[in-house]
Amino acid sequence: MNTDGVRRGFKMNEKNGVGFLTVPSFEEAxxxxxxxxxxxxxxxxxxxxxxxxxxxxxxxxxxxxxxxTRFAAAAGxxxxxxxxxxxxxxxxxxxxAASDAGRGITREKLAGxxxxxxxxxxxxxxxxxxxxxxxxxxxxxxRRAAAVCHAGWRGIAAHLxxxxxxxxxxxxxxxxxxxxAVGPCISAQNYEVGPEVRNVFVSEFGAETxxxxxxxxxxxxxxxxxxxxxKCGIPARNITVAGLCTYEKSALFFSHRRxxxxxxxxxxxxxxxxxxx
Numbered sequence: 001m002n003t004d005g006v007r008r009g010f011k012m013n014e015k016n017g018v019g020f021l022t023v024p025s026f027e028e029a030x031x032x033x034x035x036x037x038x039x040x041x042x043x044x045x046x047x048x049x050x051x052x053x054x055x056x057x058x059x060x061x062x063x064x065x066x067x068x069t070r071f072a073a074a075a076g077x078x079x080x081x082x083x084x085x086x087x088x089x090x091x092x093x094x095x096x097a098a099s100d101a102g103r104g105i106t107r108e109k110l111a112g113x114x115x116x117x118x119x120x121x122x123x124x125x126x127x128x129x130x131x132x133x134x135x136x137x138x139x140x141x142x143r144r145a146a147a148v149c150h151a152g153w154r155g156i157a158a159h160l161x162x163x164x165x166x167x168x169x170x171x172x173x174x175x176x177x178x179x180x181a182v183g184p185c186i187s188a189q190n191y192e193v194g195p196e197v198r199n200v201f202v203s204e205f206g207a208e209t210x211x212x213x214x215x216x217x218x219x220x221x222x223x224x225x226x227x228x229x230x231k232c233g234i235p236a237r238n239i240t241v242a243g244l245c246t247y248e249k250s251a252l253f254f255s256h257r258r259x260x261x262x263x264x265x266x267x268x269x270x271x272x273x274x275x276x277x
Contacts, residue, residue: 005236052264
């Protein structure tokens with residue numbers, strides 16, 4: 001698969017001591033807040049220091065909400081209108097509506113399992129949490145629609161990326177108009193996999209998404225997502241890849257594999273804003 005033209009690199013930002021990443025092409029388009037947190041600028045203690053969004057692992061709800069408040073203020077989304085993915089490494093997406101505000105954050109989780117959220121409603125912050133799995137962002141300025149996904153290898157293999165594009169198309173988007181971004185995740189160099197995963201990735205996404213030696217195979221989650229984006233008709237110039245490894249960059253990111261599960265999580269957020277804001 002020819003990936004010539006795919007953009008590389010997210011933008012690092014700091015506001016009020018909170019570090020977060022944004023997507024240049026989304027910022028250029030306007031009308032959307034799209035951000036990915038780092039571990040910088042929160043209140044959580046070690047080993048969750050400091051901007052942690054894994055309430056399940058840390059178990060301190062006050063820290064969770066303080067971290068969310070700080071991140072929302074820095075990035076510019078509405079914490080009081082956030083809805084979180086109810087993930088299970090699936091390829092399912094849920095269409096988020098105003099009535100979902102707070103689900104998975106301040107009130108009960110969404111009823112159905114989903115690893116993606118999409119919407120065409122403004123002022124609704126779609127949120128997913130990550131600690132090696134791939135954050136995927138989608139935005140169509142023409143149709144005013146957006147999506148966020150939590151993509152592990154199972155979801156990627158089941159074509160969560162394709163389903164996300166299809167969800168926006170179901171709202172009236174044209175794939176050629178969609179901006180897409182692949183956020184920080186574990187890199188292929190640090191993601192050794194067994195024969196099952198290796199075979200699925202080669203079959204579904206091509207040999208270029210697997211690095212093989214005599215001793216091991218390593219899957220490139222980010223590259224597999226890009227392959228599906230291109231196959232869906234998103235132009236290469238509309239795709240941005242962060243190119244940042246959560247496993248390697250311990251000062252910036254939590255990593256489930258690096259820290260053997262004793263770690264926090266980052267948050268991926270996208271919210272449609274009113275034009276001009």
